[in-house]
Amino acid sequence: MTEGCQSPAHCGLLHHCSPSSSDVGTTIDPLPLSKRRLLQDDSERDRDGGNFSRRKGQSLKHFRKKSGKSYNGSSKKQPLPPGPYPWPIVGNLFQMGKIPHIRLAEMAQVHGPLMTLRLGQQITIVGSSASAASEILKTHDHLLAGRDVPRLLQGKESIVHNMNLVFTSGTGDGWRKIRNLYASKIFSSKALESRVDMREKKVMEMVKYIASKDLVDFEGSGIGAGIKDSVRRLSTLGAQPQIADLYPIFGRWDLQGWKKQVVQIIEQELGTIWEDILQKKTSGSNTSSDHQDFTDILIEKGSTHQQINAMMQELFTAGTESMNFTTEWLVAELLRNQEIMQKVSDEVRNKIDGNVVKESDLVHFPFLEACLKETLRLHPPGPLLLPHRAMQTCEVMGYTIPKDSQVMVNIWAISRDPKIWDDPLSFKPERFVGSEMHYKGKDFEYLPFGSGRRMCPGEALSSKTILLSVASLILNFDWFLVNNTMNPEDLNMDDALDFPLYKKEPLHVTFKLRHQLKTC
Ligand code: HEM
Numbered sequence: 103m104t105e106g107c108q109s110p111a112h113c114g115l116l117h118h119c120s121p122s123s124s125d126v127g128t129t130i131d132p133l134p135l136s137k138r139r140l141l142q143d144d145s146e147r148d149r150d151g152g153n154f155s156r157r158k159g160q161s162l163k164h165f166r167k168k169s170g171k172s173y174n175g176s177s178k179k180q181p182l183p184p185g186p187y188p189w190p191i192v193g194n195l196f197q198m199g200k201i202p203h204i205r206l207a208e209m210a211q212v213h214g215p216l217m218t219l220r221l222g223q224q225i226t227i228v229g230s231s232a233s234a235a236s237e238i239l240k241t242h243d244h245l246l247a248g249r250d251v252p253r254l255l256q257g258k259e260s261i262v263h264n265m266n267l268v269f270t271s272g273t274g275d276g277w278r279k280i281r282n283l284y285a286s287k288i289f290s291s292k293a294l295e296s297r298v299d300m301r302e303k304k305v306m307e308m309v310k311y312i313a314s315k316d317l318v319d320f321e322g323s324g325i326g327a328g329i330k331d332s333v334r335r336l337s338t339l340g341a342q343p344q345i346a347d348l349y350p351i352f353g354r355w356d357l358q359g360w361k362k363q364v365v366q367i368i369e370q371e372l373g374t375i376w377e378d379i380l381q382k383k384t385s386g387s388n389t390s391s392d393h394q395d396f397t398d399i400l401i402e403k404g405s406t407h408q409q410i411n412a413m414m415q416e417l418f419t420a421g422t423e424s425m426n427f428t429t430e431w432l433v434a435e436l437l438r439n440q441e442i443m444q445k446v447s448d449e450v451r452n453k454i455d456g457n458v459v460k461e462s463d464l465v466h467f468p469f470l471e472a473c474l475k476e477t478l479r480l481h482p483p484g485p486l487l488l489p490h491r492a493m494q495t496c497e498v499m500g501y502t503i504p505k506d507s508q509v510m511v512n513i514w515a516i517s518r519d520p521k522i523w524d525d526p527l528s529f530k531p532e533r534f535v536g537s538e539m540h541y542k543g544k545d546f547e548y549l550p551f552g553s554g555r556r557m558c559p560g561e562a563l564s565s566k567t568i569l570l571s572v573a574s575l576i577l578n579f580d581w582f583l584v585n586n587t588m589n590p591e592d593l594n595m596d597d598a599l600d601f602p603l604y605k606k607e608p609l610h611v612t613f614k615l616r617h618q619l620k621t622c
Contacts, residue, residue, distance in 0.1 A: 222348025483602030485514030
């Protein structure tokens with residue numbers, strides 16, 4: 103633990119906001135956001151529906167506590183005041199570009215651990231401390247575990263309505279049923295154990311593929327290439343602010359053409375990939391596998407093709423990029439930190455004879471696991487989680503959260519908070535060695551997979567797969583930055599957020615085979 107940082111300039115968060123790291127193509131002020139812009143002055147607040155009347159010089163926190171008003175300015179028991187709301191606030195959302203997690207962390211330093219943003223008519227609550235996270239994800243989880251589904255995908259006519267987790271706005275029977283199905287048939291220890299051979303086989307295929315190709319040219323091919331491209335476009339589109347969400351009156355029109363594109367990806371592109379497989383399975387003409395997989399279980403249970411497609415799309419969309427990008431960040435951090443790389447290499451190479459790592463070997467690699475934890479601390483794929491929704495009006499930390507507010511927790515800010523973490527910006531896996539802190543959702547200082555009802559169901563699958571992949575890459579290859587010309591410490595580690603958070607400059611690595619691969 104270190105002493106709390108008094109000045110934002112010392113906290114380390116601001117260094118990410120230098121002009122070079124702000125998103126190209128947006129109109130972000132080249133200077134770090136000034137207090138003037140974050141705390142709009144009183145006259146601006148007065149135009150904002152006239153609901154703020156803080157005296158000049160009175161701190162916002164003091165005003166809120168003393169007046170008993172909520173973060174959106176309304177008295178606790180009063181309904182929200184009607185608009186109109188000024189465009190400059192919406193402008194702020196767009197100006198956050200692809201680094202809202204950084205902008206919001208800066209704002210939290212000025213406004214405190216629980217903030218309200220009003221974006222159009224949408225109220226967004228952002229928690230940015232471990233105690234705010236605990237209040238939102240534990241104490242009030244039963245009320246705040248709703249999902250904020252984009253307005254254009256709401257309603258019974260929507261293709262994904264109540265058919266997967268991410269696009270189900272409540273936590274009622276339908277959502278619970280799918281969650282239980284995933285928990286028992288995909289992510290339980292038994293289900294994961296039953297597919298261990300497949301994961302080990304796939305990782306060895308990757309090793310052999312890399313051994314036979316120049317990875318720089320690797321783009322993927324066959325069915326995977328289509329999925330990869332569709333998932334990327336879906337993630338990018340999903341991160342775009344929607345006018346229909348900010349101004350519900352526009353909800354009946356697809357003004358930005360967003361819905362059309364999302365429907366095209368979900369129905370035509372991803373949907374058709376599985377449709378073909380499902381058709382073959384239901385007609386009995388699929389002979390490719392004798393192993394029962396999740397789609398077979400769903401078919402047996404009488405799920406429709408539309409339901410199965412919705413779940414498969416969700417699993418691929420939520421699972422592929424978050425795991426890929428975490429692996430990329432981990433490889434980048436190891437390349438940048440040669441001493442740590444040496445320690446991990448010794449751990450893996452001294453333990454394994456031959457060139458195959460089994461999942462059962464992972465227990466012998468505690469330092470590698472610490473490296474994964476440290477990677478997820480610095481580069482969580484969901485830095486703001488996925489937006490929650492308040493299913494009822496409730497009170498958090500003494501402030502009113504109106505029903506249907508969008509609720510976010512800035513876990514990126516929490517896991518770089520100097521009040522919690524010693525030397526928070528440095529990659530120091532040792533901090534997790536012998537520590538009880540885990541990503542299982544119990545430690546509110548560290549929540550890469552979230553916590554509570556909406557916590558990521560894929561946590562166990564992810565950690566196993568990433569550790570197995572990286573351990574196999576370490577065992578079989580020496581790693582170099584492409585052409586080996588760059589000093590690894592100079593690697594650009596800037597990030598950008600769609601969902602998930604990705605490395606802005608993709609990592610290019612040459613893997614040099616250490617020994618002959620046995621064919622098995
Ligand atoms: C490094 C890997 C991963 C990380 C860090 C991660 C993180 C997250 C986070 C932060 C959330 C949002 C939690 C919230 O809103 O409170 C989430 C949700 C979700 N994740 Fe993951 N995830 C990962 C991999 C996966 C995988 C492999 C799958 C499935 C194959 C998956 C499936 C899901 C689903 C279905 C949800 C939505 C849950 C719901 O709304 O009830 N994730 N994940």
